[in-house]
Amino acid sequence: MTTATPVREAAPDAAAVPPGARRWTRWWPAAALAVLVVVPYSAMPLPGLLDGPIGSAGSLQLLALCLVFGALATGYDLLLGRTGLLSFGHALYFAAGSYLTNAFMTEAGLPFVPSVVLGLLSGTALAALLGSVSLRVSGIAFSMVTLAFAQAGSLLVERDPGGVTGGEEGRAIPADALPSSLTGIGNTANLYWIALAYLVVTLAVVQWAVRSPTGRVWEGIKENERRVEVLGLRPYGFKLVAFVLAGALAAAGGVVHLLLTGGATPQTTTSDFTLSLLVMVVLGGSGSRWGPLIGGVAYTWADQRLGDLAGSGAVAGLPSVLRVPLSQPLFLLGTLFVIAVYVLPGGMARLPHRVRTARTRAVASRRPPDEVGKAGADGATRTG
Amino acid sequence: MSTVVLLAVTGLGLGALYFLVASGLSLIFGLMDVLNFAHGALLSIGAYGSWWAASGHLPGAGSSGAGFVLAVAFGTAVGTLAAVVLELALIRPLYDRPREQVLATVGVGLAVPALLSAIWGADARPFPGPHALSGTFGLLGARIPVNRLVLLAAALLVLAALRLFLGRTRHGLVVRAGVEDRAMVTALGVDVRRAFTLVFAIGGAAAALGGALGGLYYGSVDPGQGTSLLIFAFVVVVMGGMGSVAGAALAAAGVGLVQQFANYYTASGLGDLAVVVLLAALLLLRPSGLTGRLA
Numbered sequence: 242m243t244t245a246t247p248v249r250e251a252a253p254d255a256a257a258v259p260p261g262a263r264r265w266t267r268w269w270p271a272a273a274l275a276v277l278v279v280v281p282y283s284a285m286p287l288p289g290l291l292d293g294p295i296g297s298a299g300s301l302q303l304l305a306l307c308l309v310f311g312a313l314a315t316g317y318d319l320l321l322g323r324t325g326l327l328s329f330g331h332a333l334y335f336a337a338g339s340y341l342t343n344a345f346m347t348e349a350g351l352p353f354v355p356s357v358v359l360g361l362l363s364g365t366a367l368a369a370l371l372g373s374v375s376l377r378v379s380g381i382a383f384s385m386v387t388l389a390f391a392q393a394g395s396l397l398v399e400r401d402p403g404g405v406t407g408g409e410e411g412r413a414i415p416a417d418a419l420p421s422s423l424t425g426i427g428n429t430a431n432l433y434w435i436a437l438a439y440l441v442v443t444l445a446v447v448q449w450a451v452r453s454p455t456g457r458v459w460e461g462i463k464e465n466e467r468r469v470e471v472l473g474l475r476p477y478g479f480k481l482v483a484f485v486l487a488g489a490l491a492a493a494g495g496v497v498h499l500l501l502t503g504g505a506t507p508q509t510t511t512s513d514f515t516l517s518l519l520v521m522v523v524l525g526g527s528g529s530r531w532g533p534l535i536g537g538v539a540y541t542w543a544d545q546r547l548g549d550l551a552g553s554g555a556v557a558g559l560p561s562v563l564r565v566p567l568s569q570p571l572f573l574l575g576t577l578f579v580i581a582v583y584v585l586p587g588g589m590a591r592l593p594h595r596v597r598t599a600r601t602r603a604v605a606s607r608r609p610p611d612e613v614g615k616a617g618a619d620g621a622t623r624t625g
Numbered sequence: 626m627s628t629v630v631l632l633a634v635t636g637l638g639l640g641a642l643y644f645l646v647a648s649g650l651s652l653i654f655g656l657m658d659v660l661n662f663a664h665g666a667l668l669s670i671g672a673y674g675s676w677w678a679a680s681g682h683l684p685g686a687g688s689s690g691a692g693f694v695l696a697v698a699f700g701t702a703v704g705t706l707a708a709v710v711l712e713l714a715l716i717r718p719l720y721d722r723p724r725e726q727v728l729a730t731v732g733v734g735l736a737v738p739a740l741l742s743a744i745w746g747a748d749a750r751p752f753p754g755p756h757a758l759s760g761t762f763g764l765l766g767a768r769i770p771v772n773r774l775v776l777l778a779a780a781l782l783v784l785a786a787l788r789l790f791l792g793r794t795r796h797g798l799v800v801r802a803g804v805e806d807r808a809m810v811t812a813l814g815v816d817v818r819r820a821f822t823l824v825f826a827i828g829g830a831a832a833a834l835g836g837a838l839g840g841l842y843y844g845s846v847d848p849g850q851g852t853s854l855l856i857f858a859f860v861v862v863v864m865g866g867m868g869s870v871a872g873a874a875l876a877a878a879g880v881g882l883v884q885q886f887a888n889y890y891t892a893s894g895l896g897d898l899a900v901v902v903l904l905a906a907l908l909l910l911r912p913s914g915l916t917g918r919l920a
Contacts, residue, residue, distance in 0.1 A: 327724070374909060381660055382908045385859060389905040392856050393898055400894040512856070516662075516731055523728055569743035575736025579715065582728045 277437055280304065281430035290542075292549065298429040302501065303545055305429075305436035309497050311537035312436075312443040314521040316490035321519070322528030323451055324483040325463030327384045330391030332514040333371070334488040338364040338495025339505040340398065344405050346418040353420055361492050368488020369481070376480050379466070388512060395510040406505070413504035423500055432501050439497045440534070443490050448530065450486060459483055463528075517544075520578045526588025535589050544570045627767035632885045634764070638773030640881025641780030642842060645835030646854055647861035647873045648787060649828020655804040655867045656817070656824050658723055663711060663730040664832055664858065665851030666737035670707045671833025672752075672846045673741055675700030679753045689755040697837045704833020705826050712825035720818070734855075738848040749847035752840035772841040779838055780874075783831055787870045796823060804867075857884075857897075860904040 281301055284294040291300040313335060320326040342360025345351045351359070375386045401408035416424055422431055450456050458479045461469045466476050499505055508514060517540065525536020547570040581588060587595070650664050677683070679696035711733060719726045754772070761768040791797035802810045803817040810817050832851075839854070840846045861880050865872030880900055887896030 327727075374905075378908055384660070385863065386905050386908045388856065388859070389901050389908070393901045393905070396894060396898045396901065400892070400898075513735070513852070516735060519728070519731060520735065569739040571739035572736050572743055575732045575734075575739060579729050579732035579736070582725050582732065583718070586725075 274437075274441065277308075278434070281433055290546075292546075296430075298426045301429045301433045303542070305433040305501055306498075306545065307538040307541045308433075308436040308440045309494055309501065310521065310541040311534040312440040313491060313494040314518055314525065314533035314537035314540075315440075315443050315447055316487050316494065317518045318522045318527055318533040319447055319450065319483055319487040319490070321522055322533070323447075323456065323463065324459040324480060325466075326480060326483065328375075328387040328484075329384050329512060329515050330371075330375075330387030330389075330394075331487070331491055331518055332510055332512065333391040333394045334364055334368045334491040335495040335498070335514070336394065336398065336505070336510040337367050338492030339499040339509060340406055340412070340495075342496050342499055343412055343414060343505045347412065347415060348405055353418060356418075357496055360496055361489070364492025364495065365485060365489040368492070369485045372481050372484035372488065376477055376484060388515075391510070391512055391515060395507070395512070398507050398510045406507070409507055411504050411506040414499065419500070436497055436501060439493060442493075444530075444534070446486070446490065450483075455479060455482055517574075520574060522588075524574075524578055524581050524588055526590030529587070529590040532588045532590030539589070540574060543574060547573060626765065628889070630765045630767040631769055632889055633882065634767075634769045634773050634777075636882035636885035637878060638776045638842060638881070639885060640878040641776040642835050642839050642854065643857055643861050643881055644780045644874050644877035645783060645831045645838070646858040647865065647877055648783065648870050649824075649831045650858050651862045651865060651867055651869065651873045652800070652804070652824050653828050654862065655869070656800060656807070657716075657726075657821055659716060659726045659730065661730050661828070662727065662855070663733035663737070664828065665853075665855035666734050667704050667708050667711075667829045667832040668836035668839065668851035668854060669738055669741055669846075669848060671700045671704035671836030672840050672850060673700075673745065673836075674703035674833065675837035676750060676752055676840055676846045693755045697834070700837040701830055701833045704836065705830040708825045708829020708832075709822060711829075712822050716821070716825070717818075734852065738852060742848040745848075747848060749845040751845050752843070754841045754844075772838075776838050776842055779834060780877075783834065784870065784874050787827070787831075790827075791870065796820065800824060857900060860900055863904055863907055 281296050283296050286294045287300075291303065293300050295301075295304075317328075317331050320328050320331070338360055341363050342356050345356035345359050346353065349356075371387075371390050375383055375390065378386060398406045399408060406412060422428055423435075451459070458469060458474060458476075461472075461474075462476050462479060469476050469479075495509070498509065518537075521536040521540040522533045523536070524540060525534065526532025585591070646664060646668055649667075650661055653659055653661050653664075675696050678699040679693060683696065683699055711730075715729045715733065716726055719729060761770050763769075789797075791801050799810070799815055799817065799820050800823070802815070803820055807817055835854075836846075836851065839850060843850070857880060861873055861876045864880065865874070865876035880903075883903075884896040884900050887899045888894065889896075
């Protein structure tokens with residue numbers, strides 16, 4: 242007992258992990274990144290999880306999509322989980338990055354790199370413009386203004402003004418507009434690395450921003466905006482910074498998505514797309530470092546793979562009560578989301594912590610009475 | 626002239642559909658501060674319920690005469706039931722967490738259309754309506770589809786019933802007082818929460834009726850119908866003022882007319898765009914909504 246107590250006091254969130262292991266586990270993100278970088282060279286099959294070996298083009302494409310949406314959800318959480326802004330229009334900036342870059346290439350005939358830079362800049366400018374307008378209102382009104390702008394964008398894309406957006410069909414990138422290293426099935430690995438780079442950049446930017454003085458103010462705004470005002474700070478400017486930063490990250494994601502799927506698709510403009518981002522973030526754990534990433538990856542994988550699984554023999558043999566809901570990933574995800582809102586307030590990212598707390602409580606209840614009070618108080622501070 | 630009349634009646638018919646969705650949405654938001662993203666799902670449930678019954682699956686119901694009335698009543702009942710279940714099972718346990726309430730309705734709004742398309746397919750299904758309602762009639766030289774009138778009549782009926790309920794009954798009084806100032810009503814010893822389920826039931830019934838009659842209007846049902854109507858219903862709610870039924874009726878007529886005329890006289894699709902931009906403009910100019918209820 243006496244040996245365990247000092248460790249717990251020194252590192253309250255490390256629970257039962259000994260200090261040596263703790264030092265090593267701190268480096269797991271680097272190890273995970275190294276594994277992700279060498280994935281295209283691997284031919285290991287992951288039956289059930291992926292359709293072919295990891296290094297195959299199809300699997301890399303799916304993995305890259307997972308990474309892009311994981312990163313996109315991480316950027317969206319800058320608004321939802323870090324600043325407390327419920328935006329229903331985040332899809333607009335993602336789609337802007339994708340459609341504008343494509344338009345610069347196909348309509349203006351610009352080369353690849355200037356198009357990407359211009360697409361990013363104009364997507365960011367759009368976020369700055371609409372954000373500065375939307376943030377004049379707050380609460381539900383803000384959510385609805387962002388929803389209205391995104392819906393306007395969606396309708397505009399659908400109307401296909403001047404044949405720029407391609408309407409419901411979307412608009413493919415002409416093959417000659419891209420450098421040859423980014424086209425063709427054989428070069429999927431390059432696209433995968435681009436997606437991975439986008440993820441790393443997003444995680445780094447979000448982490449850096451949240452730890453900056455501005456990030457502290459965001460946290461304050463999320464907790465209590467009025468008090469931030471009383472301290473003499475104007476929340477508007479800080480919220481706008483969060484909005485523009487998230488918009489810029491989304492626009493970058495749009496560019497990566499454009500390259501990955503070989504064209505701009507109208508599905509990315511719809512309000513359903515923003516809602517799916519919301520599902521990813523809440524499912525994974527809003528306001529945590531890894532939660533939105535986990536949620537985004539899990540959601541995208543489920544969305545892509547459950548459909549295939551439903552067509553497979555294993556599911557087709559089930560009675561219709563089970564088969565019908567399983568054939569619609571969105572039904573499962575929506576239901577999971579509702580359950581997560583209820584029983585898992587912190588999302589998947591909080592799951593290990595909750596298990597640990599529950600285990601500590603269970604251990605505590607088996608201790609003699611004088612220890613129970615202490616361990617109970619310990620557990621209570623940790624949940625808070 | 627005949628074009629103007631046709632556009633006006635069609636716009637009003639569309640407005641009637643918006644009103645059926647928005648009246649419940651408006652009451653729910655006004656009383657409970659819950660922006661119900663699952664309202665479109667309730668509409669879809671009503672539409673599919675009526676379609677299922679009218680296609681001959683429900684004994685006694687059919688696509689003509691009394692059978693059709695029964696089918697619509699069945700769809701409305703299923704929608705009402707779904708709304709009550711939604712409120713009791715999902716909204717009630719989250720009363721002290723308003724953001725989670727919205728998130729839960731978002732989840733339901735995603736899951737229900739997916740379930741509908743899992744069972745009946747993602748493609749639109751032709752909606753069997755009575756022959757008497759599929760024809761047209763002459764008005765001031767225009768040939769107007771009869772189903773527009775059915776929608777209008779239903780909306781007027783719902784409007785009258787809601788006004789009677791809110792103005793003449795004790796439950797209606799509690800709802801109106803709760804919309805005005807929930808904290809005060811609670812402080813006076815009235816349990817407003819009991820009215821929540823009632824408001825959800827009323828809103829669900831109106832939306833489901835809208836879904837059933839929307840099947841007539843569009844001639845088909847598809848899983849995404851409710852969700853696409855929802856955004857226009859939001860416009861109506863914001864314009865009409867949260868919690869105001871009469872305001873919702875006026876705003877619905879206005880939005881329907883603007884949309885139809887703009888779509889016809891300018892480019893197609895521009896009317897929808899105009900309405901959506903109108904929502905943003907309204908919220909920015911009058912952040913608290915037109916009657917000062919929002920935020």
